[in-house]
Amino acid sequence: MSTPMLITAAMVGAETTREQTPYLPITAEEIAEDAVKCREAGAAMVHLHVRTADGKPSQDAELFRAAIRAIRKRTDVLIQTSTGGAVGMDVDERCGALTLTGADRPDMATLTTGTVNFGEEVFWNPRPLVRDIAKRIRAIGLRPELECFDVGMIDEARYLAKEGLVEMPAHFDFVLGVPGTLQARPEVLDFMIASLPEGCTWTVAGVGRQQLAFVDEAAKRGGNARVGLEDNIYLSKGVLAKGNFELVAEAVRRARSHGREPATPEQARQLLRLG
Numbered sequence: 001m002s003t004p005m006l007i008t009a010a011m012v013g014a015e016t017t018r019e020q021t022p023y024l025p026i027t028a029e030e031i032a033e034d035a036v037k038c039r040e041a042g043a044a045m046v047h048l049h050v051r052t053a054d055g056k057p058s059q060d061a062e063l064f065r066a067a068i069r070a071i072r073k074r075t076d077v078l079i080q081t082s083t084g085g086a087v088g089m090d091v092d093e094r095c096g097a098l099t100l101t102g103a104d105r106p107d108m109a110t111l112t113t114g115t116v117n118f119g120e121e122v123f124w125n126p127r128p129l130v131r132d133i134a135k136r137i138r139a140i141g142l143r144p145e146l147e148c149f150d151v152g153m154i155d156e157a158r159y160l161a162k163e164g165l166v167e168m169p170a171h172f173d174f175v176l177g178v179p180g181t182l183q184a185r186p187e188v189l190d191f192m193i194a195s196l197p198e199g200c201t202w203t204v205a206g207v208g209r210q211q212l213a214f215v216d217e218a219a220k221r222g223g224n225a226r227v228g229l230e231d232n233i234y235l236s237k238g239v240l241a242k243g244n245f246e247l248v249a250e251a252v253r254r255a256r257s258h259g260r261e262p263a264t265p266e267q268a269r270q271l272l273r274l275g
Contacts, residue, residue, distance in 0.1 A: 003222055007226075025244070110147045113130055
């Protein structure tokens with residue numbers, strides 16, 4: 001039997017706006033409603049950012065708490081919170097979700113391991129800041145998803161492992177296609193896979209029009225995929241997805257066309273070594 005494929009729904013992000021798509025979930029209830037549909041469509045995990053009531057990006061712990069509670073009240077989908085936040089946030093602001101404990105603690109958190117150009121801006125992740133976030137993730141007993149926009153970030157993850165801040169084998173997320181970073185091309189994905197430490201698992205998130213195409217690329221290579229309105233708002237050319245769940249459903253359709261079934265949350269937990 002083929003390995004189940006982890007489908008992650010990146011639901012909100014920090015860049016997409018309601019002006020771009022009216023289907024972007026903003027409130028805790030909207031996020032939870034879409035998360036339920038994503039789970040039903042085949043997602044095992046949601047990647048979570050939060051917004052203020054007027055749609056501005058935020059990493060406020062109470063907004064995360066409200067969203068996490070609303071999701072968990074309705075579904076068993078795994079919840080991964082961002083520590084990237086939005087460009088320009090300081091480290092304490094970015095780590096808002098890492099202050100949540102007990103039943104409100106997320107299942108996983110992201111850790112970006114290097115600095116990159118991000119469109120016209122800079123996503124700032126110098127080594128001291130990355131160490132700081134890695135320590136905070138470890139302190140609450142979470143495993144990070146190592147978010148890499150460039151190949152050098154994989155080597156930085158090895159460096160963190162040598163310092164005892166990240167446990168190997170780990171799970172990586174290759175984000176490809178952001179202007180200023182590695183672009184979404186099959187040969188780039190192959191290079192990143194070949195650069196991984198032994199035993200590590202991976203997800204790929206293609207940005208924009210490459211998002212769904214890279215579900216196919218991931219499925220063919222035995223990997224996993226992230227889709228959602230954070231990275232892409234279109235189901236097909238000129239056709240807005242009416243929620244994250246439509247992108248998840250299309251990802252599942254493509255996975256199955258390659259003989260891959262979507263992972264359940266329990267299977268994803270095993271894949272990600274979440275215990």
